Amino acid sequence: MEQALEILFTASFWVAAIRIASPLIFATMGELICERAGVLNLGIEGIMTVGAFAGWFTVYSGGDLWTGVAIAALAGAMFGLLHATLTVPLGLSQHVVGIGITLLATSLTYFTYRLALPEVTSPPKIEPFQPLPIPGLSQIPVVGEALFAQTPLTYLAFATVAVVAWVLYRTPLGLAMRAAGENPSAVEAQGISVTGIRMGAVMAGSALMAVGGAFLTMSAFNSFFFEMINGRGWICIALVVFGSWRPGKALLGAILFAAFDAYQIRLQQLSGGVVPYQVFLMMPYVLSILALVLVARRATYPKALMIPYQKGER
Amino acid sequence: MRLEPKPAPSLAATLAYPVAAIAATLVVASLLVLAAGASPFSVFYLVAKGAAGSQFALLETLTRATPLIFTGLAVAVAFRARLWNIGAEAQLYIGAVVTVVLGTGALPLPSGLLIPIIIVAAMAAGALLLAGPAVLKTRFGVDEVVTTLLLNFIVLLFVSMLLEGPLKDPMGLGWPQSSKVIAEAQLPRIIQGKRLHYGFVLALVAAFAMWVVMKKTVLGYEMRAVGHNPEAARFAGIPVNRVLMKTALLSGGLAALAGFSEVAGLKGNLTLDLSPGFGYSGIVVAMLAMLNPLGVVASAIFVAGIFVGADAMSRAAGVPSYIADVMVATALLSMVTAILFSRYRVRWR
């Protein structure tokens, strides 16, 4: 029993939690931006797949790591553009388009992968991002190791949260985005194009999702596998709700979820095989639902979420 | 840019747009085939042949459409009341679990009794599974998109646990699969030796029944009212929470039927890969049908046909089989766009 508690005080546990959280943070911020502007983006799982492949393949083909990240973001933005074109000016169902994009992005990625690498039996590897301890800070016990001895992409993830929060709450653009998610006619009446804001948000959000995917192939691991996103995108949708559509809370949610995950892995080793391993794998999901029940009452969701806006509609 | 409803869409336009959507899909597929270094010219022929070019192909399409009809109905019913059930996948698996629990010999009854019992029990289990998120929504305000989505993971892990534990087939040599259901619990095949089974007929019956419910009954009316404006519905004396609850039960039950039909009609037993995402595809099928239960049948057959045809085409043309899903996705997106354009006109100012 005390062993189970001790885990919580080890640095390696927190290092793992932050590492597991990093891709979720990117994608959660991406989804949050979309939803804040009023668009539910169910394409997230597919867009992460695209990002994972595009980033990795860029580096595999000789590009450097940051170029890979940029290409991943670009690829994500392109699928975001498709999503936005269909859901914003055309106002098609966000559910259908989202799931369609996930299917399209995933299968197109696999198809491309197979064309690009027809004869591999073991996926090729790249030289991924390496941990970059920040001098001084990384020496702080537990916290330093967890937060300041990660790869540059993890730092970027945290920086993303700060930037998203700043943009949303401190800039005119963020104001317009939030308003587009609350009451698009208020945005229109102030002379801003709702279509422009929403499309921009979906593209930017999708770019972030793709970087989240790229984290898996370029930082957490070093090669691309089919199905490797493995539901992480769907988790991010839950994290946005859990975070009440706020960047800070969503970050907390991502870390919490990742901590559950890191914890269940470690508990699994302690259980001596008595408890079925599935019980541990379920833990993060079950706890997420419980956490949602606790926060749901207070959450104020964007009022215009999932409601397409048509100018001149009665 | 804005959209303006067309006063009365002509029949020609109504037909032209879907045709254009299919053409667009074929163009995309041809480009991909070309990229793969194969000849794109016979793509259309190969897809059509694979989907409906023979009795075998046609029956395969209908076989694959069967679970999609059930999950499509489940989603259509739920979405009508704006209950965003993204968890048809989980409900499908629960239906399958109940089918093997009751159908593997626990109840030694004749077919005529056993199958109805299993159907009712499977539907009840699926219904209960969605009742959870529905209660969380109505009583605690928890977003059901998220709870139903998360339940998909939980249920799949739960099924995995059962298949490696109590439901594991003792004759399965350790493979995580359930025993086979007894003959009395199996749905017969419609044509001997072919895969199409009476689950398909059940799906048609369910679709018709749902059409009646939505169009003709008090419940259908209540569901639409709650979906369009819950506040006004509550004010008019419609028991909103109760309607949402009934909707959840109906929707969960329908999705569970997909699991029952796959096990009892097609597979015979339960494995962890019973469904290649039928629950998620159900959303697509339902929306393509604009939530109309009869339309669900057509759109399920359409989606299944594209997949089966494209899959066969990939083998015949010698290109990676992932093209099948690309085509389904392209067909879906271009079809919803086409439907839009057949009803609205784009004005550029």
Place this chain on the structure above:
Amino acid sequence: ADPIKVAAIYTVPVEQQWVSRIHKAANAAKERGDIEYVYSENTSNNDYERVMREYCEAGHKLIVGEVFGVEEAARTVAKDYPEVAFLMGSSFKPDAAVANFSVFDNYIQDASYLSGIIAGAMTKSKNIGMVGGYPIPEVNRLMNAFMAGVKESAPDTKFQVAFIGSWFDPPKAKETAFAQIDGGADLLYAERFGVSDAAKERKVLAVGNVIDTQKDYPETVVASALWHFEPTLDNAIGAVKAGSFKADDYGVFSFMKAGGCSLAPLGTFEGKVPAEVMAKVAEKEKAIKDGSFMVEINDAEPKSS
């Protein structure tokens, strides 16, 4: 003679270790000109029967694949196409009633056992981590043989066993492996992609499985139990050519005796494994090959100790 038309149907992409060995053997046979080879990957069990029939209709003479989960449907197809030969990965035994349907499986417990002997000698903490996808017989069997081998050279070794519930989530496998290293393991049994990477990063050792990854992890992978599908496939091709294909259990062609599995060359670890351990390995290998020693086939789910 004309090359035989062979079609393979895999339920996972060809990168998956298990399938990659079949794919490799088929490609080799194709290179030799023995066969024409096409395949469908990532075919869900739902579509499996349809794809089998499509290939049969298309005139393929030998169908290779894996029918775990669709055993009965696959045999029905075989009955419908008696002139086509089926060589399928299966947990079941061949059935004389379906004379054109043979089975195989990755019975490489011999090699796993030998790799275990080396592992037992190389772990200093006497604590070994094992990360698997799902506890299916094909996985359990090798883990159990490996554990038996470890006990041979280090009887009091502790095992940490974890399953990640996915075939394709290397980041997750890697995290799990990290957790096991945190838990004291200094040697990992790499059933999944990702495990060796964790070992490499933390500078502990790993033992490979099914495929040889020594080149990718020269400092990390001590030994690997390799599966060679060539004997299985080549025998089947021969039988089809000779017209003598019948319901057989090709599982034995994965045994060490038949050349179906082997211990990978130690590579960079040549000379780093104590000589007396290697002597023991050689001795066991000989005993296995001459039939005087049988590695136990145990398909039960391995548990942490």
Place this chain on the structure above:
Amino acid sequence: MSYTSPTAEPPVLRLSGITKRFGALTANDAISFELNKGEVVALLGENGAGKTTLMNILFGHYVADEGSIEAFGQTLPPGDPKAALAAGIGMVHQHFTLADNMTVLENIALGTESLWRPRLDRASARTRIAKLAADFGLAVNPDARVGALSVGERQRVEILKALYRDARVLILDEPTAVLTPAETEALFRTLKMLVANGLSIIFISHKLGEVMAVSDRVLVLRSGRLAGERATARTTRQELAALMVGQEVKQPAVAPVTRGEALFVMNDVSTSARGAGAALDQVSLTLFAGEIVGLAGVSGNGQAALAGLIAGAERPVSGEMLIAGRAVANWSTRAALDHGIARIPEDRHAVGTIGDMSVTENVISERYRSARFSRHGFLDWKAARNFAEGLIRDYDVKCPSPEARIRLLSGGNMQKLILGRALDPDPAIVLANQPARGLDVGAVAYVHGKLLEARARGAAVLLISEDLDEIMALSDRILVISKGRLSAPSARGERTIGEIGELMAGHLERAA
């Protein structure tokens, strides 16, 4: 002050031949007019005459099919609110365009700075808002969440939005429909100050008294066409009404009716506090057959709670409610209906109707379970359609067909349907919450006539309204609600408007 006489300068706005069609309907038909500097022009017209449509075209929300607009001599590009704003046109929409979950400041500042600036300058925005608020008597707290504001405050925010952008032309679409008399007064004071500062104003209203009071000129729309133009000083209410409807509007006469038994009794009822409005605090009220009771009060003083309670949407936490002498149990909207209470809700869009469902589906929404419309769980669509057609005929509702989505109907026609739905089963008790809000003079007279008919039939009617004229005209007894408490009743004609105003301001004891 640079006030100049209205005609001395070129017009600030010129609309030429504006035509707008929605399908077969021509909402605006070749409308042309000019607006001069420092002028208040009132736009009058029946519900659905096309007033809002015209203003939406002017502001760039809609694109006209024909015609053009010039502002300060420059032609406005069609369909571009940004250009309209830049040209100095500000608009206060009939349905407010505010984001409820954001603050006043955020709503005002939205879109006023370049989107690409790295920082929103809140401090200077706050200073500017404070100054504008002080200059024009538009007090609001810039950090308040808009959702928590009263309707009057929201309107001030809307006006501030326009002034913040230096609007030279202000369009107000039915600004007074939802205001209390005091708030209306304040608005008019503000408008005077604006005009004095050289702004031009287009003012839409159904209330002829207001039009006469504030405007310099009146434009009347009828069925999308400009039916007349008058200088306010040289016209009369009667003439305007006739121009609007095409005939004279007769206010229904209030015939004497003898009051019957007590149908609905509340004894010391309190409710729990919810939302913005006050809760009821030990309220006692009796409604008698054959009587209209008028409830006056400044909005937010408990009207919503009282209406919710009677409608069944809310439950009492203490006290008792008796209907026809019997205490009610399990109070709910359904129970209220079953007890014969007809409800005309305050918000016909959000609560009264289900916009995306058809007229037929809407008119049966309260009674679909009755034997008339359903049997064994199956709906009788034929009966429903007949019912809808009957209501459309009897209540003179203008709508394309019973199958049309009710969203497409004008406010007045929607209200008529709600009235028909509520009054058709001859209810014993009628709850009419702001029944004439936003309706044109003809429709108002119609609604009032129907309420009086119900009274004559022996129904007990509770009329909740912020329009004191309406209350004074119809009520047999008048009550005033303030901070969740009721004043003592006064009989018809017993108190003056001034006295009632006192009570509304919260001086219950003094006046009682």
